[in-house]
Amino acid sequence: MSEKPAFFDLSDERGVLRTSVAVTLVISSLGICFGLISGSFSIIFDGVYSLIDASMSLLSLFVVNLITSYAVSRGLSRKLRERFSMGFWHLEPMVLGLNGTLLIGVAVYALVNAVSSLLEGGRELEFGWAIVYAVVTVVACASIAMVEARANRRIGSEFVRLDVKGWIMSAGITAALLVAFCIGYAVQGTEWQWISPYIDPAVLAIVCLLIIPLPVSTVRQALADIFLVTPxxxxxxxxxxxxxxxxxxxxxxxxxxxxxxxxxxxxxxxxxxxxxxxxxxxxxxxxxxxxxxxxxxxxxxxxxxxxxxxxxxxxxx
Structure with missing residues (x-):
């Protein structure tokens, strides 16, 4: 009698996505809480960005379950199979395209807010709390990205590949925030303290400019699949x-x-x-x-x- 696969089985596409969703929910909760405590909009953005990523991972997991159930003819109702007699593959590029578009949209919105904050004189924040959050998040994001990338060498899933890219983006965002927060903490009580209100919106604007182009290739490929462009x-x-x-x-x-x-x-x-x-x-x-x-x-x-x-x-x- 075969054992039921573990819920967070990293040798299975669905197990990897479940693990990603669980870690993302924890990080997004930390981001929103620490962002409110420290007064940092960039940390709040990081938490919201992670929350959207978790939502898309849940949707990806649902689609993977549908595709897998159809392929192995197990766990799928007869009515659903009759309604979708051509399978569920078409849902995959739709989800990937939606995921990439949402991530781009959130980054563009944050960029607009960052520029607006800079023009208004920046904002004060508690750098101590911000540094604690950034350190914890960088370690978590880098770790889960490496774990998923190693697992996907065997799985070869486009969903997991996009998820790894999302974790790398999150790690990059938070690493940039960590550097900026350390600089802000260091200039407190010095002649350079006047720059501290500008640090949070400035680094957020830079990070947004860097991450906006990253999902573009995924969206382009998803559109090619949706429009049945011949490979x-x-x-x-x-x-x-x-x-x-x-x-x-x-x-x-x-x-x-x-x-x-x-x-x-x-x-x-x-x-x-x-x-x-x-x-x-x-x-x-x-x-x-x-x-x-x-x-x-x-x-x-x-x-x-x-x-x-x-x-x-x-x-x-």
Missing amino acids: SGLKAHVDTVAQAFVEKHSLASYRAYVARVGRSREIELYFIVPADAPARTIGEWDALRDEIGEAVGGEGPDRWLTVVFTGDPEWAE
Whole structure:
């Protein structure tokens, strides 16, 4: 009898995401509390940023459960399976795109507030509390990023990859805050104390400018998946395999349609059979489909391969 996987199993995509959500909720709570105590808007932003990241991780976890349940035909209601007979892969790029867009939006909003605060003369804050928060958060973010990155070498999940990127961004944000808070603490009681009100909004503005571009590549890829933009590398591979198959079996031609939707690879191949080709049994046609499937490769729950043989080219257009 097999044991049930641990809830925070780091060898499983869902276990990694659960771990990430739990740690993120703790850090976001600390950020909001310490931000209110110290009077630092940059720390509050850090907490809110983490809270949004946790919300997106929860949504990602839900989508992963749907995709996995559909792929293994387990734990999914018959009604839901009938409603989504093509699977749930299309949800993955939607969630990734939403995640990246929200992170960009939050950073832009914080940048506007930081610039506004600078123009108004900055804000005073308690640097001691701010330094304590920054040290704890940097250590936590760096640790979970390394743990997830190591786990994802085997898992290969786009969700986990984006989550690691989010942890690295959070660690970078907080490290910049830590440096700034240390400078602010050091200038207290000196002739440079006048700069301390500007430290919090200034470092927040700099951090926002640095992190705004980071999710852009994820959003771009998500939009490409949503709009079914043909991945050039996969299309070239399928064309090579199909052309070799046509020449080997003396077929007239072929049509290939390829798309990437999240983790899935959707491939449709139509082979045009000459009108004078000899008749074949169903078993022989299925053997040819098996042959082309092995040649294309990537067999698994995330490959959707359709192979059609027809004598009418219009069926392939």
